[in-house]
Amino acid sequence: MTSHEGGFYSALDADSEGVEGKFYIWTYAELKSLLGNDLNLFCDYYSVTLDGNWEHDYNILIKNLSDEAFISKHKLDLVSFQIKVIGWKELLLKERSKRIRPGLDDKILASWNGLMLKGLADAYRLFDEPKFLKLALDNASFIKTKMKSGEKLFHNYKNEKATLDGYLEDYTFVADGYISLYEATFDEQWINEAIALTNYTIEHFYDEKEGMFFFTSDNSEKLIARKKEVFDNVTPASNSAMARNLYKLGLFLYKDDWTDLAKSMLSRIKKIMQTDPSYLSNWACLYADLTVPTAEIAIVGEASLERRKEFDKNYLPNKILSGKLSSATLPILEGRESEEGKTMIYVCFDKTCKMPVESIGEAIKMLKM
Secondary structure, X not given: OEOOOOOEOOEEOOEEOOEEOOOOOEEHHHHHHHHHXXXXXXXXXXXXXXXXXXXXXXEOOOOOOOHHHHHHHHOXXXXXXXXXXXXXXXXXXXXXXXOOOOOEEOOEEHHHHHXXXXXXXXXXXXXXXXXXXXXXXXXXXXXXXXXXXXXXXXXXXXXXXXXXXXXXXXXXXXXHHHHHXXXXXXXXXXXXXXXXXXXXXXXXXXXXXXXXXXXXXXXXXXXXXXXXXXOOOXXXXXXXXXXXXXXXXXXXXXXXXXXXXXXXXXHXXXXXXXXXXXXXXXXXXXXXXXXXXXXXXXEEOOOHHHHHHHHOOOXXXXXXXXEEOOOOOOHXXXXXXXXXOOOEEXXXXXOEEOOOEXXXXXXXXXXXX
């Protein structure tokens, strides 16, 4: 679902040749003809049955045990078995390539790509997997170069052409993705992109009367009514995502007016949150962040990225991470210096920092004080 330009397509059909999931499912007879003597081991590994583990005698390949547990059960050698699994996958992928593929919805949406960008950046931080970072960087560059015109963002991209003025969800989700990418790389170009998108959103989407953001820009086609999206669904509401962006960026930039606006937006839905919390889960995340001060962490020095990786080995919610590799312009990094050859960690709350330390362990202790 990745385009050659770095964007992500919208969807694949569930069915092919009129059968749901046909591209991905297998009959026992098909697997028997392909796997030969490995059939029984394969079936146990992927929960395959003679009558099918799904409908109409088809099997979905489901792995219920870890490799370690499976080899212990069958008294196998781990390395040899993992090589065997790779062979199975290559064999089945080769056979599957002969099938008719599901249809592809090849439009690229800024909002969904923003969500994917954030997911990739977060996955890179968690797993330290370089391919996730490359996908994130390629996607971020694609959005920046192909789906923007000046500070204006487009909603849709297809056939090498961007169309439709961006909606609030496009600006907020893409900005959120850029913030996450900055926290993964400490490359300020990405947070600067998020700041620019946020400034544009405030200028063209904000409703001063109600203190929330319209779904459409005042530069877009004039509608009878401009709606506002408040309730979180399968994706966050664009207003809750905007509030969280404003809160985070306000901390990075020392912009109290942005953090205050985030708090004001949250206060407007407080009563609804008390009665219908299941429809306001992303708002609730912001509410949780505000129950205690958010940690503002600045890492300064040549090993900043290495220290960031150490931080991300720990579950430490309600924090923002910034880093200075050489020069930096973010207010959160102003005045934060390191001694030559050292990398210093500043743990701050409400713009006030404790004494800098060198080790992650010492910094984490400060977070828990």
